[in-house]
Amino acid sequence: RSTRKESSAASDVYKRQDILYLCLYFIERQRHCIMIYDNRPIGVFDSGVGGISVLRELTSIMPNENYIYFGDSLNAPYGTRPLDEVRELTFHTAGHLIGMGCKCLVIACNTATTAAVRALRARYEGVPVIGIEPALKPAVLHKPHGRVLVLATAVTLHEEKFHRLMARYENDADIFTLACPGIVEFVERGIIEGEELIEYLKQLLRNYIDNPPDAVVLGCTHYPFVRKAIDSVLGGHAEIFDGGNGTARETGHQLKLHDLCASPDSLGNVTILNSKPEMIPISEWLLKLPIE
Ligand code: DGL
Numbered sequence: 001r002s003t004r005k006e007s008s009a010a011s012d013v014y015k016r017q018d019i020l021y022l023c024l025y026f027i028e029r030q031r032h033c034i035m036i037y038d039n040r041p042i043g044v045f046d047s048g049v050g051g052i053s054v055l056r057e058l059t060s061i062m063p064n065e066n067y068i069y070f071g072d073s074l075n076a077p078y079g080t081r082p083l084d085e086v087r088e089l090t091f092h093t094a095g096h097l098i099g100m101g102c103k104c105l106v107i108a109c110n111t112a113t114t115a116a117v118r119a120l121r122a123r124y125e126g127v128p129v130i131g132i133e134p135a136l137k138p139a140v141l142h143k144p145h146g147r148v149l150v151l152a153t154a155v156t157l158h159e160e161k162f163h164r165l166m167a168r169y170e171n172d173a174d175i176f177t178l179a180c181p182g183i184v185e186f187v188e189r190g191i192i193e194g195e196e197l198i199e200y201l202k203q204l205l206r207n208y209i210d211n212p213p214d215a216v217v218l219g220c221t222h223y224p225f226v227r228k229a230i231d232s233v234l235g236g237h238a239e240i241f242d243g244g245n246g247t248a249r250e251t252g253h254q255l256k257l258h259d260l261c262a263s264p265d266s267l268g269n270v271t272i273l274n275s276k277p278e279m280i281p282i283s284e285w286l287l288k289l290p291i292e
Contacts, residue, residue: 037263041066041271042251043097044106047089048076048188049279050222051108052286054132055270057248058106059287062255064268068100069108071283074275077184078111079153079220086115086155094120094129103260104128106251108221110156110243128254134219135243136165140173142239143214147174149238151230152219154179162219176213180204180220187222190282193229201226201233208234218242225286 044055048071055069070093072078078086090112094105104127105120107113113131121129134156139148148169156162157177166175182204186197202209212234218224224242231240255261262268272283 035261036259037266038103038260039066039262039266040101040103040260041068042104042106042255043068043070043094043100043102044108045070045072045093045097045112046107046109046221047071047078047111048073048184048222049274049283049286050184050187050220050225051106052283053221053224053242054106054108054244054247056287056289057244058251059268059270061245061248062252062262062268064264064266065255065262066266066268067270068097068102069270069272069283070097071272071274071276071279073188073279076188077153077181078109078115079155079179079184080181081155083115083155083159086111087119090116090120091123094124098124098127102127104130104251104254104258106247107131108244108247110134110219110221111153114156114159114161128251128258128260130247130251130254132221132243132247133165134162134217135241135246136169136175136217138246139215139217139239139241140169140175142241143173145173146214147176148215148217149208149213150175150177150217150219151180151183151223152177152217153184154181156219178204180223183226184220184222187225188279188282190285192225197226197229198233201229205230205233212237215239215241225289 042065044051044067072089072093075089107117110132117131134150134152157179182200191197216238227240272280274280
């Protein structure tokens with residue numbers, strides 16, 4: 001008899017445990033249903049109008065978010081400045097955006113990322129800081145043991161951060177680098193096509209015209225605006241990559257991870273600021289260009 005009693009006590013314990021598990025299961029499900037939304041803006045910035053190429057990817061995958069874009073055209077180009085000057089300018093802009101209530105920062109500039117991403121993360125602990133780097137991985141994967149040409153600013157190419165990235169892939173491809181002073185200035189002037197630009201690119205890419213690489217990495221956020229011109233100078237033979245889409249996807253991932261997503265039914269808006277306010281119309285025009 002005592003055995004029967006024991007087994008019925010044991011089955012009571014099991015029942016209570018089942019109910020407990022069921023409750024925990026429903027609490028967990030509720031927790032997933034009650035999402036906390038955060039409609040504060042995302043701060044996106046660059047040395048000038050180049051970061052608009054990243055902003056276009058951000059607004060295309062997360063149109064419900066609010067954005068404040070800051071271009072520092074007054075101090076562009078960053079890519080030929082000493083590293084500590086770039087770091088100082090980057091900190092100044094980041095502080096400005098945080099002061100405006102941004103919930104996260106997207107450094108839409110390879111040069112500024114190189115100079116300051118680590119220091120900014122340490123300075124603004126708890127605020128996601130997303131940087132951009134040359135999209136070397138997809139370019140190397142495009143054709144095993146192919147030839148990959150990385151175009152970027154002198155600062156990006158000369159710093160340790162890029163050397164470490166290159167070291168990861170140097171056994172998988174022949175990687176060439178080329179600093180491109182001048183392209184930023186064309187884009188800042190709103191010139192993304194035409195004879196003057198083509199002549200400049202022909203001169204810049206002269207060693208690659210007869211022997212084009214398999215892939216080109218646009219390692220500066222200004223360059224996607226002249227993608228077509230670069231493609232035509234290289235005869236359409238190279239596959240062209242940039243880091244804008246990957247950076248936008250990483251931003252989305254970080255927002256989810258930190259419970260910072262805007263509500264899905266929010267309309268989302270973009271505010272464009274520039275240290276040289278006359279650059280705002282060019283920025284708005286670049287933002288509206290279709291993504292190819
Ligand atoms: N757009 C920037 C980048 O991605 C830098 C351009 C510059 O100011 O030199 O590197």
